[in-house]
Amino acid sequence: MPGPSKVNFQKLYGIADQYDGYFTAKHALSAGYSNRMQIYHVQNGDWIRESRGIFRLRHFPPSLNCDLLVWYLWSSDRAGSPQGVISHDTALQVHNLGSWRDSKVHLTVPKHFRRSVMPPQLYLHCDNVDPGDVIVKHSFKITKPLKTIVDLLIAGYVSDDYLVEALEEAIDSRQVLQLEVQDAELAPSQRELLSRIWSKTKYAGSKKVRHS
Numbered sequence: 001m002p003g004p005s006k007v008n009f010q011k012l013y014g015i016a017d018q019y020d021g022y023f024t025a026k027h028a029l030s031a032g033y034s035n036r037m038q039i040y041h042v043q044n045g046d047w048i049r050e051s052r053g054i055f056r057l058r059h060f061p062p063s064l065n066c067d068l069l070v071w072y073l074w075s076s077d078r079a080g081s082p083q084g085v086i087s088h089d090t091a092l093q094v095h096n097l098g099s100w101r102d103s104k105v106h107l108t109v110p111k112h113f114r115r116s117v118m119p120p121q122l123y124l125h126c127d128n129v130d131p132g133d134v135i136v137k138h139s140f141k142i143t144k145p146l147k148t149i150v151d152l153l154i155a156g157y158v159s160d161d162y163l164v165e166a167l168e169e170a171i172d173s174r175q176v177l178q179l180e181v182q183d184a185e186l187a188p189s190q191r192e193l194l195s196r197i198w199s200k201t202k203y204a205g206s207k208k209v210r211h212s
Contacts, residue, residue: 008032013057015080020139021060024073025053026080065094065138071105071122072140075113084109085129086142088151089158094137095145095175098166100158108143108151125151145175146184153193164200171203178203 011031016023028038038055041047047055051070056062063069068086075084086094089102104123111126118124133147143151149167152158170176181198184191198204 016057016060018139019069019073020063020066021057022050022063022066022069022073022139023055023057024076024080025055026076026078028055030080063138065140068094068105069138069140071107074119075107075109082141083113084124084141085134086140087125087129087148088123088143088155091143091145091148092152092166094142095148095170097145097148097169097173097175098162100162100166125155145170146180149176149197150184150186150190150194153197154190160197160200163197167197168201168203171201 008031012023012028012033015027015031025035025038029035033041038047042049042055046058048058050056050066051074054070054073056066068090072082072084072086076082084107086106087108088106089100089104090106092098093101102123105121106123106125108125108127108129110128113124113126129143129147133144134141135144136142145166149163149170152163167176167181171178171181181194184194186194
């Protein structure tokens, strides 16, 4: 029968494996590691401290987009479940669509989300994202390409030229199907915005965006 330390490690590994080897201090506590033991494992080199309260098991190499994974875990609630979704400008970059870029990490968090300190690297959007508009990529949740483009249209700070470019690339790479654009369930105001940029794409003559 495995000893307590092995059982604790198996629990922690099961959690960290979901996030490419990353985990939070709360995850470690739930796996049986006291605050004192957490300090020990960092000092011993077993865990790599990536940010305040966020660690990586040393035998996991830094993951692709590891900085986004750290901020995703930063959004965790008291139970250790991440609340944020990578979205807007950052999601566009992760999906490799268009040339628009922003230096900040954009997260959409629930409307009830609260933090006493806001890191300057982050830009938070408060909204309750429909699970159907989210996928898991690189071990974090991220808005789907079409949802990302619609969110940026609604936000209004990115020019149409960039979003037309992103939408065309999304269709070219089959990350978005023309039928999805046609049949997307959107509010009338959102559909009007999508129709506006659709009319500027090279696909505009093939299908029109359905109006409510």
